[in-house]
Amino acid sequence: MAGRRTDGRGHGARAGRRDGRRRVPAGLLHRHADRRQTRRPPRLGGGSVPPLQWALLTGGSALLLVASWLSRPYVESSSTLGQALWGLSGVGAAGLIVVAIGSPFARRLLEARPVLWLGKVSFSLYLVHAPILATLAFSFGDERWWLVGIVGVPLSLLIAAGFFQLVERPSHGLARRVGRGVQTGVAAVRSRMLSRREGRARSASSDERPRATPEPTDG
Numbered sequence: 001m002a003g004r005r006t007d008g009r010g011h012g013a014r015a016g017r018r019d020g021r022r023r024v025p026a027g028l029l030h031r032h033a034d035r036r037q038t039r040r041p042p043r044l045g046g047g048s049v050p051p052l053q054w055a056l057l058t059g060g061s062a063l064l065l066v067a068s069w070l071s072r073p074y075v076e077s078s079s080t081l082g083q084a085l086w087g088l089s090g091v092g093a094a095g096l097i098v099v100a101i102g103s104p105f106a107r108r109l110l111e112a113r114p115v116l117w118l119g120k121v122s123f124s125l126y127l128v129h130a131p132i133l134a135t136l137a138f139s140f141g142d143e144r145w146w147l148v149g150i151v152g153v154p155l156s157l158l159i160a161a162g163f164f165q166l167v168e169r170p171s172h173g174l175a176r177r178v179g180r181g182v183q184t185g186v187a188a189v190r191s192r193m194l195s196r197r198e199g200r201a202r203s204a205s206s207d208e209r210p211r212a213t214p215e216p217t218d219g
Contacts, residue, residue, distance in 0.1 A: 058096070068082065129152070129160070
């Protein structure tokens, strides 16, 4: 009897669990399905892209991006081939953007702290790298372009970090303070204009009201 009761309770518990599964709200199921879909790797062309194709696209795009710079010792920049290589740099940049958007590995790499720091100082790096590399190229010579890169890249990063701390970040703070001041001033001027307009409207309405005529008195 005890065994039968235990079995009966077990069957009842299993039936309750089945009923509980059936009674799960549809909203929770949709939410769970959405989460599973967001965790799936991005798909292009209806199927997942193998990592080897992402690697080939990344390498080819990077090569197109710097092909004109690498070919300078051998190809004149004003020649037809030099102009063509310079035009292909845009194609390489577009390919890298596609990789950054679609590749899971590239997304994780771009979310790393060193890469985020590079993004933060990118504008400062854009401002300082050209004069640094030009000065080093003039000092070392065009034939030692590899030495210009070895010395110029870390030097540009170092100077860009200092420029960001000393110039760009204080400029951001100043711009925010000026923006808040301008917003406050505009709001104050607007409120004064509205109050004056309301005062004029009230005075005009009071002037338009008919005045009571005095009653004649018997002389």
